[in-house]
Amino acid sequence: MATKAAPNRTVRFRIKRCDGPGKPSYWHEFDVVPEKNANVISCLKQIAEHPVTASGQKVSPPVWDSGCLEEVCGACTMVVNGKVRQTCTCLVDVYAPNNGDTITLEPMSKFPVVRDLWVDRQRLFHNLTRIKGWVPIDNTYALGPGPKESPEKQQVRYKLSECMSCGCCLEACPQFQLETNESKWDDAFIGANAISQVRYFNEHQTGKQLKSDRLDTMSEKGGISDCGNAQNCVKVCPKEIPLTESIGAVGRAVTIHSIASFFSRK
């Protein structure tokens, strides 16, 4: 990117901190002279090495989560300047090109905080089990080759397969709320990524053996009917997954499924 960032500038990081689950949060500010081509994670590393706030107070190093550092694992997802995104690909030259610019970092608000910028995305993975996000091939003997997949469906599914369960689409969704009580997860809105995964697995020739179960889940409380069509999910998805098309497609499947089961369910 051809942004001109001032060399040797100081960037102020405002970081929302929290000492542990259920503890109150508070803010710390740190000044950083970013390395060349720095991203937010590399600046966090600088801060952690030398955790002294802008007002000179020595504090505990901030905690965050990250993995791949190339935007494929989703672990480093945070709220940067009010908007959710991955921080490993969040370039400081773009976000803070001038001396004295500020970058504000917060943990995602729709998942419980473990510590500081690190959240627990367990519910997201739990939601994938709600929709049976797998292809059923377990058996005691080799089942042989599966049915043929058409190239057209492969094209559709390839894009959907890129979901890295980062949680951006859930953080930005006005219908998806923080739920710390695990026993309520199964009734709470499931969110765009899981709806899209329903389409992903139902489009698969072997995966669609579980189609009916998935559509049942989609037509329960917390299923697709709790989506309010705000379409924020599709705009914040870093993988540009066509989430709103998946919502339309699963909406259609659920309409047909519910009419069919009205007439045929025993």
Added chain:
Amino acid sequence: MGTEPGFFKRHHFLLRRLHSLSGIVPIGLFLVNHLLTNSTIAWGMINSRGAEGLPPSVIEQVGQSTAMRVGTFQHEVGFINNMPFLILIEIALWVSIAFHAILGVYYATSGSPNVKHYAYQDNWRYSLQRLTGYVAILYIFYHVATLRWGWTWLTPTDEPWTYERASSTLAMALRGQMTGLSAGGMAVSLFYFIGITACVYHFANGLWTAAISWGLTVSESAQKRWGYVCTGFGAALMLLAWASLIGFLTIDIDDARQVEMSKHATTAATDQNALVEHLAAAETE
């Protein structure tokens, strides 16, 4: 305590879809019909049969245009009022609106609008859908209470709305005085403007989202195309809504009364009471 999930949980999906459906039929369908009827007070002047049945003396007195506007509107109102089982239609409508409104508030309060951080156009649509829903409740309640249930103490006039004199009594309830606007009339007219604008937006946007919810529009381009249709349809409805308001704000109330009286007398001439009433009214005139 039973382990059976409650009614609302068991029928969650069905209730959601019925909510969506109720917004389109009967509520949306009624809205279209209602605005078509009401806007005749503005475009009735191009209805060549608008002044039919009115004595030439009255037409001459109030002018061709007013005669046609009020004549058409009164004719439409009379037609609705003479529909069979009107009370059943009304009850079905009230039940649907109550159902849609109560569930609508419950659904709206379960979301957390966030346009502050995600200021996308679609997100504004989403938030406005909730906001216009709340406005619609207030407006529809006021509208029905003042005109249908006769709560005149909430209007700037003490003349109750009646179907025989629909044009003039509605104009009074909007304006508060025979010419111009009273202070209260200004407030009521502004509230009407906001209320009808909110209802039309809510309906047009609801048509757009309903198509996704039911799975009619799947691809992004289909959603876009249907979006143009809903925008066009919404714009046309909006024009009808505003035309209705402008019509009632510009009609000459005194002239409207003349038309209503002679219209009522001619259509109800066989009705002994109406005739006596008309003669008595003519005498005091």
